[in-house]
Amino acid sequence: MCREQLGKLPKKVDALTAEGAAVLGISGDSTDAAARLAKELGLPFPILSDPGMAVVRAFAMYGDSMGMPEMGYVVIDRQGRIHTRQVDRRFGENVDAIVRAVRDAKKGQA
Incomplete structure (x- = not known):
């Protein structure tokens, strides 16, 4: 995970939870290590530790280049279906796009 981008989320996470x-x-x-990072950055949400990359692979966010997960986001609807999967190295700066994806997912459930 990119510390820089994660560090930007605490100021913007309210926009997501409001949706x-x-x-x-x-x-x-x-x-x-994940718990230390969350504490260090003051993250108001949990960090799932996935050293075997099972969840990362299930979400198709595995980067082949260096065996690291891709940075980005996945929006999953309330039925557990993936609505949006987006590789985004600047996800912490692009929260508006994530909010739009959440809104779109909610519309699809109406």
Whole structure:
């Protein structure tokens, strides 16, 4: 996970939760390392530790180049279907796009 982009999220996460979204991060790091990172950055959401990359692969966010997850976001609707999957190296700066994806997912459930 990109520390710089994650560090931008605490100021913007309210825009997502206001839309009814649950926010979490996924890290290829150990549980301890993910917890330290969340505490260090003051993240108001949990970080899932996925060192085996099972969740990352399930969301098709695995980067082949260096065996690292791609940076980006996945919007999953309330039925558990992936609505949006977006590789975005600047996800912390592009929260408006994530909010739009959440709104679109909600419209699809109406």
